[in-house]
Amino acid sequence: MDYLNLEELFLPEHLLVRDTVREFVRSEIRPVIDSYAQDHREIPDLMRKLGAVGALGPFIPVEYGGAGLDQISYGLIMQELEVGDSAIRSAASVQSSLVMFPIYKYGSEEQRLRFLPKLATGELIGAFGLTEPNHGSDPGSMETKLVRDGDGYRLSGAKMWITNAPLCDIAVVWARDEEKKIRGVIVERGFAGFTTPETKNKWSLRASKTGELVFEDVFIPQANVLPEVSSMRGPLSCLNSARYGISWGAIGAAVDCYETALRYAKERTQFGKPIAAFQLQQKKLAEMLTEICKAQLLSLRVGQLKDEDRATAAQISMAKRNNVHMALQVAREARQVLGAMGIVGDYPIMRHMMNLESVITYEGTHDIHLLITGMDITGISGFQ
Numbered sequence: 327m328d329y330l331n332l333e334e335l336f337l338p339e340h341l342l343v344r345d346t347v348r349e350f351v352r353s354e355i356r357p358v359i360d361s362y363a364q365d366h367r368e369i370p371d372l373m374r375k376l377g378a379v380g381a382l383g384p385f386i387p388v389e390y391g392g393a394g395l396d397q398i399s400y401g402l403i404m405q406e407l408e409v410g411d412s413a414i415r416s417a418a419s420v421q422s423s424l425v426m427f428p429i430y431k432y433g434s435e436e437q438r439l440r441f442l443p444k445l446a447t448g449e450l451i452g453a454f455g456l457t458e459p460n461h462g463s464d465p466g467s468m469e470t471k472l473v474r475d476g477d478g479y480r481l482s483g484a485k486m487w488i489t490n491a492p493l494c495d496i497a498v499v500w501a502r503d504e505e506k507k508i509r510g511v512i513v514e515r516g517f518a519g520f521t522t523p524e525t526k527n528k529w530s531l532r533a534s535k536t537g538e539l540v541f542e543d544v545f546i547p548q549a550n551v552l553p554e555v556s557s558m559r560g561p562l563s564c565l566n567s568a569r570y571g572i573s574w575g576a577i578g579a580a581v582d583c584y585e586t587a588l589r590y591a592k593e594r595t596q597f598g599k600p601i602a603a604f605q606l607q608q609k610k611l612a613e614m615l616t617e618i619c620k621a622q623l624l625s626l627r628v629g630q631l632k633d634e635d636r637a638t639a640a641q642i643s644m645a646k647r648n649n650v651h652m653a654l655q656v657a658r659e660a661r662q663v664l665g666a667m668g669i670v671g672d673y674p675i676m677r678h679m680m681n682l683e684s685v686i687t688y689e690g691t692h693d694i695h696l697l698i699t700g701m702d703i704t705g706i707s708g709f710q
């Protein structure tokens with residue numbers, strides 16, 4: 327679906343990357359995703375499969391195992407993965423933007439060489455611990471703490487709602503040290519006192535594991551402390567990268583819902599006509615397509631700015647907020663076009679709709695992104 331001929335704005339390598347991931351989703355994800363989501367199980371070996379298709383850390387330089395691609399390519403990868411399911415895009419965006427990005431940007435050369443190549447292939451699975459039981463939208467008030475202990479630190483506290491926590495080999499965790507500075511540390515599976523209980527019974531992102539990261543006086547060697555970060559700018563800069571990817575991903579989910587609804591409307595007959603012939607259904611479909619096109623232009627422009635290192639955090643917030651809300655609205659309308667058929671797993675719409683309820687909450691809620699825009703245009707914080 328390319329109603330505005332946007333393909334003309336992409337380079338041949340962008341289209342190659344997009345089509346490679348599109349084919350991966352068509353052959354590896356679509357046939358199985360409904361049953362894994364229904365059963366609340368993640369697709370086996372998903373991270374290695376994502377690594378093989380080049381979806382993990384595509385913007386990380388080649389010498390560290392990435393593909394050295396630009397931000398438009400990253401966006402198109404996220405878009406195609408979320409056509410499959412938000413859980414698939416989540417897995418790739420956490421690994422790429424929230425684990426590989428901070429290690430690349432704030433890590434030592436030794437940390438980069440040790441972790442990035444294995445994260446790029448999916449041999450290692452990463453998680454990102456910012457949210458806490460008492461601090462979600464306000465991570466700056468975090469309680470998880472680091473206390474000096476010889477040539478390292480002791481980490482204590484807990485992170486909650488963490489994508490891939492139960493599966494992770496390493497977690498990039500944000501905590502406050504004794505000088506009140508925010509530090510990033512790499513916690514490894516097997517460190518004494520580190521556990522990752524699973525959060526059960528989710529109605530959303532059912533093909534993704536979510537859990538807690540619990541730290542009971544976990545010893546963190548100095549070699550696992552990210553040396554180049556000491557404030558909230560660290561974790562928030564990771565969010566900029568992930569939020570940008572999500573703005574594209576949401577388009578993928580919306581396109582899948584729209585295309586399903588369009589096909590169904592042409593095939594389903596009521597009152598002697600395809601329901602696509604009724605003006606009310608055409609209104610729904612036409613508005614869905616219009617909103618998708620607007621979202622594509624927004625992400626494309628933010629991607630261009632990002633490639634020029636000019637995208638602001640507030641511009642990224644606008645794209646994330648608009649596009650996820652758009653996708654949720656498209657999913658809700660599309661589900662109605664299918665009538666009762668809209669609620670069963672034979673079609674992807676209800677699954678996308680339930681996933682998007684998480685996507686509109688994580689990486690900054692719909693409200694928080696509005697307040698970020700509000701603060702940017704007025705200069706006044708509406709948070710407190």
Ligand code: TGC
Nearest residue numbers: 416419456462463465466489558559562563639688689690
């Ligand atoms: P504030 O005082 O405004 O800022 C503190 C410092 O950070 C700087 N900053 C940023 N830097 C880079 N990028 C950004 N987006 C930044 N936003 C702020 C700021 O300039 C300042 O720097 P300095 O040097 O002056 O100290 O911070 P605040 O505590 O008032 O909070 C600001 C707020 C509310 C916007 C922020 O905390 C926020 O974005 N809250 C939402 C929390 C959130 O998004 N959590 C996401 C957790 S991870 C996740 O959900 C993963 S889901 C993954 C998946 O499965 O796909």
Ligand code: FAD
Nearest residue numbers: 454455456457462463487488489684688689690691693709
């Ligand atoms: P709260 O912050 O308690 O907000 C509750 C409500 O209050 C929201 O509607 C919010 O918009 C509103 N609100 C809060 N503050 C204000 C204000 N100042 N003004 C107006 N309204 C306000 N986190 C991670 O760190 N790593 C992960 O990998 C991760 N994965 C996740 C996966 C899933 C499936 C989900 C659902 C969440 C995940 N999160 C993760 C957590 C996510 O980032 C948080 O849920 C999110 O930041 C919101 O925090 P909260 O849930 O504590 O809501």
